[in-house]
Amino acid sequence: MKRKFNFSGRYSGYSLQGFQKDLLAGLIVAVITIPLGMAFAIASGVKPEYGIYTSIIGGVLIAIFGGSKYQIGGPTGAFVPILFGIVMVYGYENLLIAGFLAGIILLLMGIFKFGSLIKFIPRPVTIGFTSGIAVIIFVSQISNFLGLTGVEKHETFYSNLREIFIHFPSINFYSILTAVICLIIILLTPKFFPKIPGPLIGLVLSTIAASLLFPNQVATIGSTFGEIPNTLPNFRIPEITFERIQQMIVPAFIIAVLGSIESLLSAVVADGMTNTKHNSNRELVGQGIANIVTPLFGGIPATGAIARTATNIKNGAVSPFSGIIHGVIVLLILMLFAPYASSIPLASMAPILMVVAWNMSERHIFYQLLKTKTTDSVVLTVTFLLTVFVNLTVAVEIGLLLAGLLLIKRMSDAVVTVKGLPNPQHKNDKIDENMVSSIHDCPQISIYTIDGPLFFGAAQAFEQTIMKAIDFKPKVLLLRMGKVPFMDTTGEAYLTSIVKDFSRHGVVLISGIKPQPKKLLINTGLADLLGEEHFFEHTGDAINSALEHLDRDKCLGCKHFAFRECTALSSGTYEK
Structure with missing residues (x-):
């Protein structure tokens, strides 16, 4: 019959046989230790x-x-x-x-x-x-x-x-x-x-x-x-x-x-x-x-x-x-x-x-x-x-x-900001960067997908990419942020700068934003500046909202046909 000692969880079920094993192991290790x-x-x-x-x-x-x-x-x-x-x-x-x-x-x-x-x-x-x-x-x-x-x-x-x-x-x-x-x-x-x-x-x-x-x-x-x-x-x-x-x-x-x-x-x-x-x-x-x-x-x-x-x-x-x-x-x-x-x-x-x-x-x-x-x-x-x-x-x-420093460099290089448009050949008109070309790009709506954390190491490159869109003066800037797992205050500061600059002549919409970045925008007040109506769970809903902000007169005769609605918008027959 085994004798058991229950001093604590670490000795639960401890027995005389266990002590004998510990004695042998302790002896051998002691000899090595000297x-x-x-x-x-x-x-x-x-x-x-x-x-x-x-x-x-x-x-x-x-x-x-x-x-x-x-x-x-x-x-x-x-x-x-x-x-x-x-x-x-x-x-x-x-x-x-x-x-x-x-x-x-x-x-x-x-x-x-x-x-x-x-x-x-x-x-x-x-x-x-x-x-x-x-x-x-x-x-x-x-x-x-x-x-x-x-x-x-x-x-x-x-x-x-x-x-x-x-x-x-x-x-x-x-x-x-x-x-x-x-x-x-x-x-x-x-x-x-x-x-x-x-x-x-x-x-x-x-x-x-x-x-x-x-x-x-x-x-x-x-x-x-x-x-x-x-x-x-x-x-x-x-x-x-x-x-x-x-x-x-x-x-x-x-x-x-x-x-x-x-x-x-x-x-x-x-x-x-x-x-x-x-x-x-x-x-x-x-x-x-x-x-x-x-x-x-x-x-x-x-x-x-x-x-x-x-x-x-x-x-x-x-x-x-x-x-x-x-x-x-x-x-x-x-x-x-x-x-x-x-x-x-x-x-x-x-x-x-x-x-x-x-x-x-x-x-x-x-x-x-x-x-x-x-x-x-x-x-x-x-x-x-x-x-x-x-x-x-x-x-x-x-x-x-x-x-x-090298990790920050790798992470900043991994953050990608690319322009895209719906691909009608994909299910649900998935946004595809390969759809954008000189003859196929909406002059009034710019859609950008941000992939990676928006932190101090990557925020400036993100801003520089988006600022190019502001220079073209589109009517709507749609930021797809479903692949942004994290944002720090530096990333938020650059995003705030973009929103303030763009809001002078257009509208900023955000889709798919994760809980942490959204909470940061709420805490800093940027969410209020944008307005809750400008946040969307799905890109499709955001695009529908973007179409409502278009200058219809500029759509007349447009040959880019970036969206399914563009044929009707170009001919002036579009109705919601």
Whole structure:
């Protein structure tokens, strides 16, 4: 008989068998987390234990308060460039403040239900900066892979690349051998032992090989960062001042945005693997709480980790307990085995991060987007290059701005305003632009079909097209707006200008207008200026009204015959 626990909806039907599955999944993910947590911390410019603290505290809090049942939280590769830049410019203490402020921003984003807004970030922007981050991480590990000495860390990609070339003569072949051993194990383990975490095995075996075959020949975590303590740090509130808040608010905002994107993408991946649905706003609240608390224990910013979350699911996790168990096991490993971690060569950590960078590079999607040779290719390339050669903050800002501008350009190009006349060969005399010619065009009635949203990017082109009709001084201007899904105040302003100019000598009729544009015209008073009698649901009714406004004398002898009624109007025998 199954024992069930009903703590909340997320644990509905939870059983002892479910706990056993979560225990196994949590154990496997914890084993994977240890080398990744240390590697991400080192790459971010801080001590390796801070990555472990983040995995413990952030992982548990994200599992408890987050919106996905399967999310595994902790340090990730996506954060590496931005955190490294903060540490280089502002120092570790200010990184804690930035992480704390980012947590508050994430919490507010969740409370005010901003979770759904993340989907509006264009894919070329996310792929661009993700691929850029992958390049930065990969290159940053070359010096550790080669065992170069005297290499100084810089904020910019170019400067770090230059350091590698300058110090290349200091190459250490023992470091290369250590790194290659670890890399081979990481690459081969999934093929022969898919259930065993390759990074951990590679780390352990390459460390043993270096210790036994060539001791003291390669730099280790202990020789570079000191001994890793086997306890959690004391609770400590960073010294937060108004000046520091002003200084760190922009980096904090970037951390929050990046964290929200990464965590929600991870939650979406989990949804796809489990056929479930996460709560995006609750996920942001959980991320916020985790990032508020983690810096108080010395941890770096945390977010949802896509690869670890997927591993969690593949190993049978059924509830958030697996994420909690993962954090507890990481804590136990820290307390029991921390002294041994100090012997790990930096050369063993390098291939772990290089493989992470390779896997997160989205190279196939990057190439596919590049092949399209569209505006998306431009956004992708610009975001990627700015991420690598400037920084992530500028890349995201410029990428979003460029994507927005190009979208407006595409939308404005898509808005079509064409002149048409009824085609008697079509059912119900459908308006056809091909019917208009120099010998077949009513001199007194101009019918225009507007197709697309009338917004600030397209309104001027719309006005210029219609103004040509005003120059010919027709008696009636009929605007078919059934294909205008949206109108903003700029579009309304241009339409108002047309109506006022045309009304001096003629009549403006509108047919098929949608609810949103009609409501806007009512709110601005343009509907009253036109008069309700000039709005029609169907074009046919609007044409009948237009015929009543004609100057019959000008119709006499007309040979255009644009409408069925024109034969009678031309001969003077028309009667309604």
